[in-house]
Amino acid sequence: MFSLSLIVVDVQEGLARVGALDPLKLNDLLQDAPEPPAAGAPGLKPVGANLLYLFERLQGAVWNDPQQRLLEARAHRFVEALHRQEPTELDRAFPFQP
Numbered sequence: 001m002f003s004l005s006l007i008v009v010d011v012q013e014g015l016a017r018v019g020a021l022d023p024l025k026l027n028d029l030l031q032d033a034p035e036p037p038a039a040g041a042p043g044l045k046p047v048g049a050n051l052l053y054l055f056e057r058l059q060g061a062v063w064n065d066p067q068q069r070l071l072e073a074r075a076h077r078f079v080e081a082l083h084r085q086e087p088t089e090l091d092r093a094f095p096f097q098p
Helices: 023-031 048-057 070-082 089-094
Strands: 006-011 016-019 062-064
Touching: 048 070, 048 089
Parallel strands: 006 062
Antiparallel strands: 006 016
């Protein structure tokens, strides 16, 4: 027997909600997210770090994101990776931060 469960991520103004996922798994997923869930709501703040977190863990999910916040977060991460500087000799010799 084959069971297909469709996971939908709904990105709204103040919250990103995940549907069609076991509430227990959803709770574990939300507790590990970069930003804490909004008070009293089973969702995450729709900041870039949270959207990227959900995108990496819920592969194959259908995204309802009319304002394209996930695309914006992915583009920001890509640009940051392009501009990331390699550590200098001094950085390698002293890897701690002041």
